[in-house]
Amino acid sequence: MTAAISHTTFDSLDAYAQSVFWAQVLGFAENPDDPNEPGHEENMIFSPDGTQRLLFIDVPDAKSVKNRLHLDLVPTDCTRDEEVVRLRGLGATQVGDLRRPDGSGWVVLADPEGNEFCILRSEAERAAT
Numbered sequence: 001m002t003a004a005i006s007h008t009t010f011d012s013l014d015a016y017a018q019s020v021f022w023a024q025v026l027g028f029a030e031n032p033d034d035p036n037e038p039g040h041e042e043n044m045i046f047s048p049d050g051t052q053r054l055l056f057i058d059v060p061d062a063k064s065v066k067n068r069l070h071l072d073l074v075p076t077d078c079t080r081d082e083e084v085v086r087l088r089g090l091g092a093t094q095v096g097d098l099r100r101p102d103g104s105g106w107v108v109l110a111d112p113e114g115n116e117f118c119i120l121r122s123e124a125e126r127a128a129t
Contacts, residue, residue, distance in 0.1 A: 007044065007052055012062075015056035015079035019043035021112055022054055024090050039077070063114045070115070072106070075122040080107065083119050103129060 002117060012018040014040045024031060028045040030036045040057040054090035075083035080099075084107050088094065096108030103125065106118045 008054045009055045009057060010115065011059040012056045013058070013060045013062055015043045016040055018056040018111065018113060019045050019054075021091055022056070025087060025092075026054075028052075028054065033075075042122050046108070071117040071119060072120055074120050078122065079125055080119050080121045083122075084109065087119070 010018060010022075016036055019030065019036050023045045026045075026047070028047055030043070030045055034044075034077040036045070042055060043057075044053055044055045046053050073083075078086070084094065087109055091112045094107060095110050099105040099107060104121065106117055108118050108121045110116050
């Protein structure tokens with residue numbers, strides 16, 4: 001017997017704003033039959049094929065320590081560095097740069113509430129080396 005992941009939940013000070021940010025980052029969307037709205041305590045977004053879901057819930061406590069779990073993201077249609085620029089434009093902040101001279105490595109970003117995530121090289125960048 002095994003268990004399947006239903007969805008990944010993020011505690012948030014503003015669940016709606018977080019769902020909007022992450023939907024833009026990942027190309028996810030809300031359920032049109034149950035739209036996310038400002039002030040909703042729970043806001044879920046879905047991958048285009050519906051197989052992945054992220055749920056953002058309002059909690060009263062701000063993030064206070066380093067994440068114990070984080071997302072590693074791979075750009076699908078641009079380079080790692082172009083994706084970092086795009087995500088900073090959406091409101092992410094850069095908190096670490098672990099890129100290496102040979103082009104490998106990653107960049108650590110934080111979402112608007114300080115949750116860290118990493119941007120890796122794209123498949124095309126890895127294939128070229």
